[in-house]
Amino acid sequence: MIGHHLRGVGLAALASAALGLSACATTGQAKPDAAQARPARDVSLAAGLDPSKTLDPYPSTYQPLPRENFAVVGATVLTGTDRKIENGVVVVTDGRIAAVGDASTPVPAGYKVVDARGRYVTPGVIDVHSHLGVYPSPGVQGMSDGNEATNPNTAQVWAEHSLWPQDPGFNTARAGGVTTLHILPGSANLFGGRGVTIRNVPSITSQGMKFPGAPYTLKMACGENPSRVYGSRNQSPATGMGNMAGYRAAFIAAREYKAKWDKWQENHEGAAPTRNLQNETLAGVLDGSILIENHCYRADEMALMMDMAKEFGYRITTFHHATEAYKIAPRLAAEGVCAAMWTGWWGFKMEALDAIEENAALVDAPQGSCAVIHSDDAELTQRLNQEAAAALSAGRRAGLNISEEHAIGWFTSNAAKAIGIADQTGSLTPGLRADVVIWSADPFSIYARADQVFIDGALAFDRADPAYQPTSDFELGQPGYGLSAANVTEGAR
Amino acid sequence: MRLSHILAGAVAALSLAPAAFAQSGPQAARSAAGPDEVVAIVGGRVLTGTSVIENGVVVMRDGKIVSVGAGAAPAGARVIDAAGKTVAPGFVAVDSGLGGTEVGSVRGTNELRNRSNTLSAAFDVSYGLDPWSFTLPVARLGGITRAVVVPQHPGSSGGHVHEEDTAGAGDGGFQTPGLFAGQAAIIQLAQGPDILVKPRVAMVAPFGEAGADIAGGARGAQFVLFKETMAEVRLYARNKAAYERAGLRSLSLSRADLEALIPVANGTQPLIVTVHRASDIRQVLRLAREEGIKVILDGAEEGWLVAGDIAAAGAPVLLNPISNLPSDFEMRAARAENAAALNAAGVLIAIKGNEGSTHRAREARYNAGNAVSHGLPYGAAIAALTANPARIFGMEGRFGQIAPGAAADVVVWSGDPLEPLSQPSAVFIDGIEQPLTSRPLLLRDRYRQQTPMPPAYRNP
Numbered sequence: 028m029i030g031h032h033l034r035g036v037g038l039a040a041l042a043s044a045a046l047g048l049s050a051c052a053t054t055g056q057a058k059p060d061a062a063q064a065r066p067a068r069d070v071s072l073a074a075g076l077d078p079s080k081t082l083d084p085y086p087s088t089y090q091p092l093p094r095e096n097f098a099v100v101g102a103t104v105l106t107g108t109d110r111k112i113e114n115g116v117v118v119v120t121d122g123r124i125a126a127v128g129d130a131s132t133p134v135p136a137g138y139k140v141v142d143a144r145g146r147y148v149t150p151g152v153i154d155v156h157s158h159l160g161v162y163p164s165p166g167v168q169g170m171s172d173g174n175e176a177t178n179p180n181t182a183q184v185w186a187e188h189s190l191w192p193q194d195p196g197f198n199t200a201r202a203g204g205v206t207t208l209h210i211l212p213g214s215a216n217l218f219g220g221r222g223v224t225i226r227n228v229p230s231i232t233s234q235g236m237k238f239p240g241a242p243y244t245l246k247m248a249c250g251e252n253p254s255r256v257y258g259s260r261n262q263s264p265a266t267g268m269g270n271m272a273g274y275r276a277a278f279i280a281a282r283e284y285k286a287k288w289d290k291w292q293e294n295h296e297g298a299a300p301t302r303n304l305q306n307e308t309l310a311g312v313l314d315g316s317i318l319i320e321n322h323c324y325r326a327d328e329m330a331l332m333m334d335m336a337k338e339f340g341y342r343i344t345t346f347h348h349a350t351e352a353y354k355i356a357p358r359l360a361a362e363g364v365c366a367a368m369w370t371g372w373w374g375f376k377m378e379a380l381d382a383i384e385e386n387a388a389l390v391d392a393p394q395g396s397c398a399v400i401h402s403d404d405a406e407l408t409q410r411l412n413q414e415a416a417a418a419l420s421a422g423r424r425a426g427l428n429i430s431e432e433h434a435i436g437w438f439t440s441n442a443a444k445a446i447g448i449a450d451q452t453g454s455l456t457p458g459l460r461a462d463v464v465i466w467s468a469d470p471f472s473i474y475a476r477a478d479q480v481f482i483d484g485a486l487a488f489d490r491a492d493p494a495y496q497p498t499s500d501f502e503l504g505q506p507g508y509g510l511s512a513a514n515v516t517e518g519a520r
Numbered sequence: 521m522r523l524s525h526i527l528a529g530a531v532a533a534l535s536l537a538p539a540a541f542a543q544s545g546p547q548a549a550r551s552a553a554g555p556d557e558v559v560a561i562v563g564g565r566v567l568t569g570t571s572v573i574e575n576g577v578v579v580m581r582d583g584k585i586v587s588v589g590a591g592a593a594p595a596g597a598r599v600i601d602a603a604g605k606t607v608a609p610g611f612v613a614v615d616s617g618l619g620g621t622e623v624g625s626v627r628g629t630n631e632l633r634n635r636s637n638t639l640s641a642a643f644d645v646s647y648g649l650d651p652w653s654f655t656l657p658v659a660r661l662g663g664i665t666r667a668v669v670v671p672q673h674p675g676s677s678g679g680h681v682h683e684e685d686t687a688g689a690g691d692g693g694f695q696t697p698g699l700f701a702g703q704a705a706i707i708q709l710a711q712g713p714d715i716l717v718k719p720r721v722a723m724v725a726p727f728g729e730a731g732a733d734i735a736g737g738a739r740g741a742q743f744v745l746f747k748e749t750m751a752e753v754r755l756y757a758r759n760k761a762a763y764e765r766a767g768l769r770s771l772s773l774s775r776a777d778l779e780a781l782i783p784v785a786n787g788t789q790p791l792i793v794t795v796h797r798a799s800d801i802r803q804v805l806r807l808a809r810e811e812g813i814k815v816i817l818d819g820a821e822e823g824w825l826v827a828g829d830i831a832a833a834g835a836p837v838l839l840n841p842i843s844n845l846p847s848d849f850e851m852r853a854a855r856a857e858n859a860a861a862l863n864a865a866g867v868l869i870a871i872k873g874n875e876g877s878t879h880r881a882r883e884a885r886y887n888a889g890n891a892v893s894h895g896l897p898y899g900a901a902i903a904a905l906t907a908n909p910a911r912i913f914g915m916e917g918r919f920g921q922i923a924p925g926a927a928a929d930v931v932v933w934s935g936d937p938l939e940p941l942s943q944p945s946a947v948f949i950d951g952i953e954q955p956l957t958s959r960p961l962l963l964r965d966r967y968r969q970q971t972p973m974p975p976a977y978r979n980p
Contacts, residue, residue, distance in 0.1 A: 164845040165852070196845055251625075353967050354975070373960065374655065374879035376625035383960040389968060406842055413886060416940035424943050425964060473889030473939050505846065506798065507853030512824045513860035513895040520844065520856065 076302050079292060085187060087237035089226055092485035096120050098134040099465060101144035107439040107454030111432035117148055119461040122484030127455045143465050147475070149435055150454050151206025151462030151482065153442035154408045155320075155367050156347050156401035160210055160233070161186055163194030164405060165501075174213030175220060179257050179264055180277050182245060183304035184220035186210045190233040193499040196405040201227050201488045201497075202520035203409030204464040204477040207238065209446045211347075214248035214322040215256045217264065217273045221308055222246055222320055224446055226482055229497045242318050242447040244344070245308055247274070249323035249332060250378045271331060278339040281309030318344040318447050324378035326354035333362060345445040347401065350382035353389035356396065365397035365445035366390050369407075370418040387415070387437055388422025388429060399445045400437045411438040416471040431471050460484075490519050557581070559951065560593035561932060564602025569609045569907035569921030572899070578607055580928035583951035588922045600932065600946060608902065608937050609921050610665025610709075610929030610949060611885065612909035614838045614870045615677060615792075615818055617878035618659055618667040619649040619707055619715055624879070632672040640698025641784075642776035645671050646705035646719035655878055656709045657958035662882020663937055664873075665929040665949045666708050666920070668721065668913055673701035675730025675794055677819070677840070677876050698773070699734060699746055700725045703780065704792065706913060708929070710949035721913050722816065723784045727795040727804055728850050739800065743807060749773065750811050753781040790814045790913075792838070797850040798822035805833045816912060819843075820862070821854035827865035836868040836912040841891035859904070860895030870909040871901065889938035901938065927951075 074080040097119050104115030106127055116132035118125040126132050134140060161173040172189035175181040190210055200208065205227050212219035223233070224241035249270060258265030264273050284306035291299055311317035319336070323329050323346045336343050345365040346352060350373065352359060352366035359366055368390070373382035383389075391398035400415045402408035419434040436454075443453025452460040461484035468475040479495075480488040489495035496518025502508065508517065559580045566576030568588060577593060579586040593599045622629035631648025634640070649669065659667070670676070701724040706717040725731065727742065735742035752771045756778040762768045763775070771778060783789035793804050796819045808815040817823065817837045823830055830837065844856040855861075862869050871891060873884035888901040896904075910920030919927040928951035935942035947954040965980035 165848045167848060199844060353964075356967075371874075371880055371883055373658075374623055375875070377623060380623060381960075381963055383964050385964045385968075389964070405845055405847075409844075410842075410890070413890075413940055417886070420941045420943060423941075425968060471941060473886055474893045476893055501846070505852040506822065507825055507855070510825070512855040513857035513864060515855075515857045515895060517855070 072299050077299065078288065078302055078307050085185075085234055085237075087239045088232065088234045089228070089230075089237055089239055090235075091122050091483035092228060092487055094122055094483070094485035095139055096135070096137070097139040097141055097484075099141045099143050099148050099463065100130075100134065101142055102146050102148040102465065103469075104148045104455065105432050105435040105470070106456070107150040107436055108456060109430075109433050109436065111430070114144075115148065117455055117463065119463070119481070119484045122461055124455055124457050124459050124461050124463075126457060141465065141479070146478065147466040147468065147470055148455070149204075149464050149466065149470055150439040151452065151464055151480065152204040152411050152438050153207040153209075153446070153453060154200070154205050154402050154411060154438075155209045155345065155399055155442045155445045156403045157200075157208040157210050157408055158213065158403065159196045159200060159208060159405060159408070160190035160192060160194045161212065162405075163191045164196050174215040176213070176215035176256055179217045179253055179262075179273050180305060181212075181216050181220050182218040182277070182306075182308040184212060185223065186212050186220060186246075187223040187233045187237065190223065190225075190236075192230045192233055192236060193501045195499045195502050196408070197227055197229070198497055198499060198502075198518075199405070199520055200408045201480055202477060202490070204412065204466070204470075204480055205408055206462040206464070206480060206482045206487070207443075207448070207452060208408075209244065209320070211244075211246045211320060214246070214252045217248060217253050217270060218277060218305075218309070219246035219248060219322075221317070222446075224448060228482055228487060229499070238448065238451075240451070242316065243308075243311065244318045244320045244446065245312055247319060247321045247323075247332075249321065249328040250325060251376055252322070267328070271335070274335060275338070277305075277309055278313070278335075278341075281306045281313060282339070285310035285313055312341045313339065315342065318342075320345050320347060320446070322347045324348050324350045325381075326351035328378075329355060330358070333358070333364065344447065345397075345399070348379075348403070349390075350379050350386065353383060353386045354381075356390045357393050359390060360393035360396040363395065363397070365399055365441065367399040367401040367442075367445055368418075369403070370400065370414045370421065384417060384421035385425050385427075387418040388425060388427050391422070391429070391433075391437070392427065397441050397444055398437050399441045401442075412466075412470040412475065413473060414438075416473070419471060431469070435470070493518055496520075558586070558594055558597040559600065559928075559948070559953075560597040561600045561602050561607050561930065561946075562593050564605045564607040564932065566922060567606060567608040567902050567906075567937075568923060569903055570899075570923075576607065578922055578930060580930065580948065580951045583928055585922055585924055585926045585928050585930075587924055602932050605945065606933040606935060606937055606942070607922070608663065608931050608933060609906040609926075610919070610931050610947070611663045611905040611937075612870070612920050613659065613664050613667035613873055613877045613881045613884060614909045614912075615872045615877055616667040616669050616881055617672065617876045618655055618664075618669060618709070618881055619651065619653045620645055620669050621878055622650075622653060622655065630672075632670070634671060634702055638774050640702065640773075640777055641700035641723060642774070642780040643671055643700075643702025644705075644719060645669055645702060646716055649705065649707060649715060651713050651715040654959040655881075656715070657711075657955070658879070658960060659881040660709050660947050660949075660954055661944060661956060661958055661961075662873075663885060663931045663933070663944055663947070664709060664881055665931070665947065666706065666717065666910075667877070667881065668704055668706055668909065670704040670722075670724050670792060671702035672876070673724065673726045673730065673794070674733060675726045675728065676701070676724075677794075677872070698777065699731065699742065699749060700777070700781070703789075706915070708919075708927075708949055709954075710952055711954055718915075720780075720789070722790045722792050723781070724792045724818075725794070727793050728797055728800045729848070730794065739803070743803065746807065747811065749781070750785050750813070753778055753785040757782050757785070784813055785811070787812050787814050790816050792816045792818050794818040796821045796854075798825040798853060800850065801826050802829055805829055805835060808833065808835070819851075821851040821858060823867070824855060824858045824861035825853055827862050827867060830862065831866040836870065836908070837862055838870045838872055838909075838912075840872045840874070841887050841894065841896070842874075856890065856894040859891040859901075863896055863900045863904075868908055868912060869900075869904050870912055871904040885938050886940060892938065898938075 222244035225236035349366040873881040
């Protein structure tokens with residue numbers, strides 16, 4: 028996780044240069060001549076005008092919920108690292124996974140013991156493609172904040188500035204085991220804006236949900252959406268080639284912008300460049316501090332995007348939707364690019380025509396692959412385990428030998444990798460954040476429900492205990508509030 | 521009468537099959553079952569749609585179920601071993617678009633949405649259905665053998681709707697001019713040139729916010745307009761001769777629409793009402809009572825709040841159990857327990873697939889499984905995919921269950937059909953075994969192998 032707090036800002040190269048400078052300024056004596064030669068230049072620039080001084084302008088204020096040390100015993104444990112332990116033990120100390128093992132694993136004295144015999148334990152579910160909060164429920168005008176569809180390049184907008192923490196969908200997602208969400212802007216634009224990774228805890232502010240240290244991401248979109256949205260306004264892009272021209276022009280501008288700042292930070296000659304949030308985000312992509320999350324359906328378009336990444340010297344972390352990823356599975360694995368996919372969605376538009384249920388299983392097959400099951404949907408996010416089960420089933424139907432302990436990684440450890448937080452969460456590995464779900468049954472069964480959901484070792488949802496069944500402000504006092512349906516209270520979902 | 525029509529269709533499909541599908545090679549229907557061939561599925565756990573028989577024997581002949589029960593296969597029968605497997609009736613997709621659209625965003629392939637200014641109720645989806653639609657084999661692999669295909673309308677669950685797909689595009693929204701979306705049809709999903717089972721089985725109308733919009737913006741306008749329309753239909757029905765010689769006051773609907781609405785007004789054709797809010801459900805039930813019309817509620821996300829009223833009215837409900845979010849103001853009380861609550865109150869429910877039950881119709885079985893994990897008894901969930909939809913659309917005993925005399929729509933599953941890890945190993949429709957292939961499976965097979973020549977040369 029080294030450098031993630033820097034990466035979070037975007038301009039790591041600039042940032043480190045700036046840190047050097049400010050260290051000089053504080054210590055004073057390091058380079059007296061230089062300091063005298065350029066007395067107050069760097070300090071004269073207001074923080075908001077200097078990218079190096081605004082490393083984290085909307086910092087995470089996330090605090091874990093109240094927690095205690097505990098151990099889950101007796102369950103079938105799927106670790107997220109291809110391992111299945113019958114009658115396993117998971118020990119959680121100070122919000123971190125402390126130990127994972129078989130029944131002989133010692134439980135320290137004083138720890139609360141959760142009896143999970145007959146049940147399953149997995150890492151917390153991670154949804155790498157969510158619009159919760161930015162396209163919240165209710166989906167009414169006035170709350171539709173996911174697409175700044177006013178220009179094909181809106182790399183300057185940040186999803187966290189649209190995120191409404193009172194979206195009831197966060198609660199239903201948590202009841203489905205979701206502990207981490209990657210919230211993205213929509214795909215109307217070539218560059219939709221920065222995504223934000225959050226802890227799925229109730230909060231009054233988006234800062235209170237922000238995953239500490241998670242890298243920033245940039246949403247890019249291939250294909251039909253940008254060209255339809257802007258083409259219909261007689262604007263560019265109106266075609267696939269227009270899309271490509273738009274991305275390339277933006278990266279050329281960003282390179283120039285980055286060079287200007289790099290130069291100024293080096294010698295502080297002349298006036299400082301004007302800060303440009305759009306180019307700043309793109310420059311962060313170029314220096315590797317901001318991860319590319321690329322909405323892209325077709326195999327041919329993904330291939331173009333990978334070539335373009337080489338052209339401008341950046342990396343694509345994950346293709347999203349990637350309905351045709353199976354057609355280029357070996358190349359994706361070779362280049363280390365994740366593909367985040369549905370199982371059942373197909374045919375709703377031309378670029379989704381060739382989607383197949385086996386996509387994840389086929390993408391998963393080559394060595395070094397990174398197959399992820401995602402939702403893009405407030406309902407599906409509640410059941411990523413079932414979407415993965417359908418993918419697993421299709422893979423087995425195709426004759427692939429895929430175990431459940433492997434497939435669990437499609438919405439846990441691989442998902443963490445796909446948004447750059449695998450060193451923080453995504454598997455039951457000692458040292459990682461204790462994001463844990465206790466399922467009522469095998470999570471690949473349609474009947475499994477998340478009984479208890481822990482985030483950073485804190486109980487965030489308990490299906491049997493109303494004290495751990497949060498409702499958002501929006502839900503209070505609405506029709507049906509406080510009533511049971513089929514003898515189930517509202518918060519038990 | 522209708523039954524013999526269905527039978528004749530099946531036989532016609534059979535005799536046409538070789539010619540029509542000569543070029544389709546492996547896709548061709550596997551069975552060469554003549555009318556006399558007897559097929560027995562033995563040893564499986566049989567879900568009849570109304571009960572469960574362990575180690576049961578299902579005997580089919582002539583496109584129909586001959587018998588179901590314990591015992592042995594009849595002598596001379598073609599025996600299908602279902603030991604360790606589950607045998608279930610084919611599922612019936614409701615609120616579906618199967619056969620009526622290929623690619624959601626390609627308008628030219630959409631036969632479900634009518635934008636005419638002069639025709640609403642008379643719109644008949646049955647003319648636009650395509651038996652060669654690539655959506656049908658995909659749905660079959662999800663165990664679906666029949667579907668009730670409905671016209672789309674504002675507020676219907678059809679189509680992939682995501683804000684990002686319409687944002688700023690300027691072509692969002694629908695333009696149905698009338699209160700009625702048109703008439704639904706029942707289809708079967710067997711391979712062959714004729715999928716139509718029965719046209720015009722129900723009229724469809726949106727209520728709630730969508731209906732209010734059509735009427736001018738408020739629910740109060742829609743209900744008044746609806747009652748006025750029913751009055752006009754009755755006036756027309758009583759005075760057709762006067763109408764023909766222009767001796768009747770002018771009416772707001774076209775003659776075709778008036779004619780189409782007569783069976784609705786006299787309560788012989790059910791009206792599928794898409795409605796979500798509890799208060800709207802009560803108003804619709806009241807309207808039905810006052811007008812003497814038969815309604816089927818579609819959606820009814822807040823139905824559990826007024827389950828007793830729905831049960832008392834005897835109105836069936838087509839629902840999606842996974843709708844549990846207040847996605848707009850008319851479904852703020854949406855709960856995943858809706859199916860369980862309505863069923864417990866005695867309401868006849870059918871479970872829908874996702875996104876208009878076309879491309880994702882196959883997910884109906886998962887939706888039923890989720891209803892079970894949220895309190896619906898397992899048997900009720902199976903019935904909600906099989907016997908109930910048949911009953912709701914007047915086909916009780918003809919399909920939707922494994923019972924003597926019913927159409928032999930039977931699916932053999934590797935396990936519990938509601939589990940994603942289960943897959944069908946045999947699908948029979950009207951007694952004819954269907955190929956377990958689809959366009960997506962052809963794509964899969966093209967790309968899972970490596971050859972020196974490009975994938976285009978691999979034609980599985």
